[in-house]
Amino acid sequence: MAIIRTPDERFENLPGYPFASHYVEVNGVRMHYVDEGAGAETILCLHGEPSWSYLYRHMIPILAGVGRVIAPDLIGFGKSDKYTELEDYSVQMHYDSLVGFIHALDLTNITLVCQDWGGILGLPIATSLPERFARLVIMNTGLPTGDLPMSEGFMQWRNFAERTGREMRVDKLFELSVVTPGHLTPEIAAAYEAPFPSGDYKAGAAAFPLLIPLKEDDPGAALFRETREKLKSWTKPALVMFSDSDPVTGGGDRFFRKIIPTAKDQPEITIQGAGHFLQEEKGEEIAGHIADFMGRTAT
Numbered sequence: 001m002a003i004i005r006t007p008d009e010r011f012e013n014l015p016g017y018p019f020a021s022h023y024v025e026v027n028g029v030r031m032h033y034v035d036e037g038a039g040a041e042t043i044l045c046l047h048g049e050p051s052w053s054y055l056y057r058h059m060i061p062i063l064a065g066v067g068r069v070i071a072p073d074l075i076g077f078g079k080s081d082k083y084t085e086l087e088d089y090s091v092q093m094h095y096d097s098l099v100g101f102i103h104a105l106d107l108t109n110i111t112l113v114c115q116d117w118g119g120i121l122g123l124p125i126a127t128s129l130p131e132r133f134a135r136l137v138i139m140n141t142g143l144p145t146g147d148l149p150m151s152e153g154f155m156q157w158r159n160f161a162e163r164t165g166r167e168m169r170v171d172k173l174f175e176l177s178v179v180t181p182g183h184l185t186p187e188i189a190a191a192y193e194a195p196f197p198s199g200d201y202k203a204g205a206a207a208f209p210l211l212i213p214l215k216e217d218d219p220g221a222a223l224f225r226e227t228r229e230k231l232k233s234w235t236k237p238a239l240v241m242f243s244d245s246d247p248v249t250g251g252g253d254r255f256f257r258k259i260i261p262t263a264k265d266q267p268e269i270t271i272q273g274a275g276h277f278l279q280e281e282k283g284e285e286i287a288g289h290i291a292d293f294m295g296r297t298a299t
Helices: 091-105 117-128 152-167 170-177 186-193 203-211 221-231 252-259 261-265 278-296
Strands: 022-026 029-036 042-046 068-072 110-115 133-139 238-243 269-271
Touching: 022 091, 029 091, 042 117, 068 091, 091 117, 110 117, 110 278, 117 133, 117 221, 133 278, 152 203, 170 186, 221 252, 238 252, 238 261, 238 278, 252 261, 269 278
Parallel strands: 042 068, 042 110, 110 133, 133 238, 238 269
Antiparallel strands: 022 029, 029 068
């Protein structure tokens, strides 16, 4: 398990990302996280593929006025350490790393804010450690169990990722995924590519699409089935917000609102004019919805 670390200079002068870096060692690997704000409320923001905590930069200042915002970089992404080989990445490794991260920081009273793999990993953790979680905010994600066909949009993405592998251009991917005209400047696109100086650093990004279960006995499928069942009896507040222009997860909001009893108690919010990375395009709006949600569900 060879581990490498992106040089710090790759992260200098990133637009809109003034946050101090914090690190914790989990299972022998260093994880980076943003830690802003304070208070009894913990807001855990989990990113997905192939982004990092930079995705939450528009939301962090607003949410820091509500509580303590923790935005980690998953192993293989952002400023966290990276395994160099694809086979070192698995659903179990990422799950264990995030559980270890939560325990290392002793996070409690957590509002989970999750998107993409942030939800695929975060929701199983929340339902396994319910005593640490107070609320769920679910965005553009799913719980694939291999029992139903994946969307055409996802399969196109998976095939693309399998073809490109370590040659994946993360900056170009964001340029294609953002639907707001003129929103993604070259400097912002470069910030998403910053963690990956070369293909050696991209094993995690190359691996993630291939870890989605396509068959019922694939690794992770049983965990995600168990999570679906636990969500059917989830009693704490849950807010579902998907964007209107995501070909990968479109329609998934209906699934979560159907199976989570408490999601029916919240407004049906659709983020208009945003693609898969809705935090990038509509971060301030989303943060406002989350702050309102936390306010009306305060205990």
